[in-house]
Amino acid sequence: MDQPNWNGVEFEAPDFLESELADRSPENCRFHVIPAPFEASVSYGGGTANGPAAILEASQQLEVWDGLSAPAVLGIHTTPAVNAGGTAQSVVSRIEAAVSWVAERGAVPVLLGGEHTVTLGALRALAARHERFGIVQFDAHADLRQSYEGSKLSHACVMRRALDLTCTDGLHPEIFQIGVRALSPEEVALRRERGIAHLDARALALHGIPRPLLPPDFPEKVYLTFDVDGLDPSVIRATGTPVPGGVGWHDALTLAEMALKGRTVLGFDVVELAPAEGDHASDFAAAQLVYALMGMVQRG
Template sequence: MSNSKVNQIYPTFDPNGVGVAGKLFGLPFTTEESEVVVLPVPWEVTVSYHSGTARGPEAILAASRQVDLFQEDIKDAWKLGVSLLPIDENLQADNNKYRLLAGNYIEWLEEGAGDVQGERFAAVPDIVNKACEEMNDWVYRQAKQYLDKGKLFGLLGGDHSSPLGAIRANAAHHTSFGILQIDAHADLRQAYEGFTYSHASIAANFLELHQVSSLVQVGIRDYCEEEYDLIHSDERIWLYSDKYLKAEMYEGRTWASVCADILDQLPDKVYLTIDIDGLNPSLCPHTGTPVPGGLDFEQVDFLLKKLVLSGRKIIGFDLVEVAPGPDGSDWDANVAARLLYRLVNLAAVSQGKLKWL
């Protein structure tokens, strides 16, 4: 939205003051007025360790009002127009129902998958897979309608299975693009625990799209042998593991030079999928599957800014696996809200919707 139009519609909004209650970042914009539309997807049906990521979107919304809107390198960032769609109550109810079913099944697997309840659990993978496919189709429809309108579309999970539909929608809009994945896990397992759309299988699933020309994984520090073999056999995958990144810098390389190498593997159009557990666990202690190590906040910001400065276009993004603490702690959401605001603005600059200062 143009500055003059923002000033005309919201002449009394003060970006230095208190934001609007119940609105993402306290911004006053409607979905129609916004250049960026963010979809909350409270889905964690296949989580295999800690639960809570389904409450991530709501927690981030609450924390986002504490984010200062000023960006020292982006002109009038707040005037872009950003809005969060309402949480779908039917989707939330389905998550709760199928999460209970999948959780009982996973517990049975972990206890040895005994014959006593084998017949009872035999149908669970198919039931859960169908529910996840319906979720993916719903996300696809939501994403496509806003992409068709020329909006920049983002997604808030939920676990890392939630953005597949959004990536499919981008594949319907673009003949070729790369994916930059910031994550602690490779997520390349095939149908993990019998679930085709597991949070541990998202990368394997979107690699099935022929439009995905390259996958650049950054910060990875947890993967199985099956994933390791796939990484080294699929020429589209570029792994920049956390161990490799740290070793390079311990040997004296700068983060800037490492980022340049990472960006060299990406094409002109890039989709960003960011699992919060790619960061150091001190920044996201309640995420679903935390792993020691990881990137710090400014490292991620530096990499994303360099991506935009390189002239590449961010076509879409997701931020997933954020979970509030069981004691009501909002630290994870606080970090995520700030990362989301930066992500929104950098993506908008890459599309010419905002300008550098």
């Protein structure tokens, strides 16, 4: 089961949960972890290029039982890291190829960023393969800018680029945003214009978790993208812009499970971890988040 060489660069890190898994061969694994250490457009604190390796290192300390199930029994394979050199467009294309390769084999792609721009590669791969699907986005920011600092492929524009995609049925992906608490006037206007559904951090703090969470007509197929700055900095501080007032750990897991339960999960990502020396807690929380999301996919 040869994998295309989208690597081409040195990337030293163990496989996800390598310490606990004897068989990590791709043909026997439901989850395929794709490290994408790309960083080009971060606008405050840097370091997201080191996020994938930090998550993989921290995963060696995870317990196989996640509190509700043991998703590792479905198998976890870690692919070669995507070559993050060159232009943003070339890196996004390599990520698209990597995610396509995984999806073609019926496995679940699990993308580790890197800055949030990496998500676009996964979404392009899925839009080329699927009819209407939804994107559930955890984030402190809406990421709906048309361009930022001269680039349409900035991390601040990734959801705007998602709205430009066309699925195989001619429709655009739909977005549901969770935890947002920092927007530009442009993004507020676009949300209203495009009817982008959301549960912002302030509404969550004032009114709690609504039930049901997603709109009744939200697509059955979903992709989940989790920018770790969607969490409160008390959970993960090691990120470029740790905006106060974010989603707490247990609320985040509840919200993610509600969004995914009963749906077909096309894949997910965890992005924007920027490891900081001495802050092992943030790295471990990000690894725990990845594994918790695997558990939600396992339990359906």
